[in-house]
């Protein structure tokens with residue numbers, strides 16, 4: 305039976321590997337960014353099985369090839385419309401091609417929010433990152449800045465303080481939005497300096513990032529500007545789950561993450577499973593995404609069995 309998987313990150317590929325091996329013909333709609341978010345980083349050192357780390361693009365190419373070897377068909381296209389009002393569900397691609405399927409695995413991931421400064425793209429992978437767990441290791445004994453005042457920013461600043469010599473936490477408001485416990489960890493850490501009421505206006509550097517231009521108390525009578533030399537800039541201003549196409553039919557939380565039942569990938573619709581970051585506001589790690597892709601494949605298989 306053909307099963308449609310939307311998304312080509314670790315969740316989508318893992319689901320395809322499992323479904324292919326159990327005799328189905330998974331079709332992966334690859335999307336705009338084949339390989340998913342991981343392809344925006346360089347070396348992956350926290351994915352088990354690679355003692356010396358592995359190039360992120362290589363890791364995703366390996367997963368893709370493994371899915372193909374297990375029988376997956378890859379469709380290099382993007383979904384532009386869905387009709388999940390009835391089974392079989394209908395998916396429309398941007399070339400007008402339509403697929404119908406009784407079983408759908410949604411693994412469309414999430415997108416880190418960036419500030420919108422054009423230099424962010426220039427220094428991506430050369431000092432700018434949106435994942436401290438992925439890239440923090442490259443900033444051992446260096447100076448880094450984290451932008452954001454929520455739990456993610458505090459968690460990332462604390463994590464980076466374990467590696468870097470100095471961490472600046474750049475917060476646009478005069479207070480942190482993070483939970484009390486998380487704030488306390490930041491306040492108690494002597495390596496972290498908090499710059500409240502501060503925004504980043506631009507980034508500078510030659511080949512790689514060398515520093516930030518900042519504005520303090522923007523719009524106030526005592527507004528001022530400064531420069532801050534840093535080796536790394538980590539954005540922690542939230543993620544956007546890629547769930548827009550499904551929101552008319554699937555239950556999502558207030559941030560748009562697809563709600564699944566407990567640790568299962570089951571959504572509120574029969575035969576539709578969500579895996580990876582699109583349903584994970586908390587952990588957002590490739591290994592978790594892969595594991596949830598496995599769970600989605602197993603549940604899809606069980607669902608098909610129950611329909612016979």
Ligand code: NDP
Nearest residue numbers: 419452453454455456457459476477481540541542543585
């Ligand atoms: P949040 O939305 O909670 O926080 C985003 C932060 O980024 C805010 O401080 C916000 O500022 C700031 N921000 C947003 N846009 C900009 C911008 N353009 N320029 C500067 N600053 C900006 O996102 P998080 O990722 O921190 O958390 C998401 C959810 O995940 C939360 O519910 C959180 O509790 C949860 N979480 C829980 C963890 C845990 O319990 N261990 C760990 C990590 C996350 P402002 O306050 O001014 O809007």
